[in-house]
Amino acid sequence: MKKTLLFALTLLLLSVGIFSCQKDPGTDTPEPGAGPDRKALLTYWADSLVKPGYQRFNTKLTTLKAKTTAFTAAPTAATLLEARQAWASAYVEWQKVELYEFGPAEQVSLRNRFNIYPADVAGINRNISAGTYDFELSTAIPQQGFPALDYLLNGIATSDAAIAQQYATSAAHRRYLTDVVAKMEQTFGTVYSQWNGSYRDTFVGNTGTDASSSLSRVVNAYSLYFERFLRAGKIGIPAGTMSGTPLPEKMEAYYHRGALPLQLATTAHATVQAFFNGRAGQPSLKSYLDALGAKDSRTGQGLAGLINTQFGVSFQQLSSLGPDLHATFTSRNPDAVASYNEMQKAVRLLKVDMTSALSVTVTYVDNDGD
Structure with missing residues (x-):
């Protein structure tokens, strides 16, 4: 009888010890090494x-x-x-x-x-x-x-x-x-x-990471901006990638023209990449993906590096559309379409692979017809 009571007491103490070591599910404090x-x-x-x-x-x-x-x-x-x-x-x-x-x-x-x-x-x-x-x-x-x-x-x-x-x-x-x-x-x-x-x-x-969290709202806003307002708005729509016919009258800063429209587009693109990378030694989307060990779903390569490489290619193609973006849309539009296509390659990496790695649900719908 004494052995039975001693055994039961031992089990009870072990159970209390295990329970006390478990994380309170109501807290949001990350454990050391638990992630970004x-x-x-x-x-x-x-x-x-x-x-x-x-x-x-x-x-x-x-x-x-x-x-x-x-x-x-x-x-x-x-x-x-x-x-x-x-x-x-x-x-x-x-x-x-x-x-x-x-x-x-x-x-x-x-x-x-x-x-x-x-x-x-x-x-x-x-x-x-x-x-x-x-x-x-x-x-x-x-x-x-x-x-x-x-x-x-x-x-x-x-x-x-x-x-x-x-x-x-x-x-x-x-x-x-x-x-x-x-x-x-x-x-x-x-x-x-x-x-x-x-x-x-x-x-x-x-x-958190749910749809109402700051991370989710930022990542969705970021992906949406690149896809719809930079890729499509600044280049795709005036280049006619959706309509089949160039529409230079739909470009940004249409009445001013000259060098400004391309400056607006390249500034926006540089901002997107700078936001992704942040400053050295500071947290960023890049460092977050690296810490998670995120990989590209198609190639298995490191996702953050692949995104940066594609950003570099698309920025170079975009920059080549100068000096007058209106003239490009009207006289060498295939170059503008090529710029759109390079940005489209980054869309998949951001909208599919990055959001998946971050456990963020895409909450917007792109309806530009591509």
Whole structure:
């Protein structure tokens, strides 16, 4: 009897010991060596990429407002040039933050309000003539943002002198230009203030991998941006890869043209790759995939290295489309199609292999017809 009681007591103590060593399933603290530290990754994204990027863009947007205000106060060819330069500078800076369409930016549809092109020129002109418009309407999306400013500063007349004269004689034009910039400032200000407020901690603290987690939202926004807005929007659609016919009128910065459209595209592409790699010694998508030992599903090669190699090839092909992207679409469009195809090769690596390795579910549907 004593031996039986002693044996039972021993089993009980062992059971308690094993149970006490098990991880509490309600905690999210990673065990040593359990895998990449998602909170460190989210912290890096928030504090070293998103917030500083938004700060730099906010500075450019403030300058744009100042220069357009000076132009509408005294419309001349000289003040027009300064406003146009501020617009182009802000537009380039925008390419460095446009992919952050998650959290506050997603809530206000920041990308839609800032950069859906081509601009609805007929709608813009109707708004100017009517003197009444509502930028919150879905139909007003292509009547605002950078593409609208492209038309207003570059396309409403055939020369700088004529554009300046149009503003000098039309209070309605001056008001519309002012209102477009004011709406941009207001919309972006909402996003910027939330990142500088409580949202930063909310973002960093959401360390899971489910569809509502910060990691999932970032990875989906990142993959979507590369696939739909860079690959298709900047190159594929104007090159006619979906329609079968080149459509250069659907390109970014159509009215300005020159070297700017390609600069916007290459800046966006460089931003995508820089976001993937992060800074040396800091957490990133690349370091996360390396820590997981992620492999390409087709070749078995290291996934992060393969993604970087393809990024390099697609960036080189994209850069070769200069100096005038509009001229490329109209006179050597096969080169633009080749650029689209090289970016498409990276889409599979990002959208299929990377999301699978990260245990992230793709929550968007690409509907461009390819």
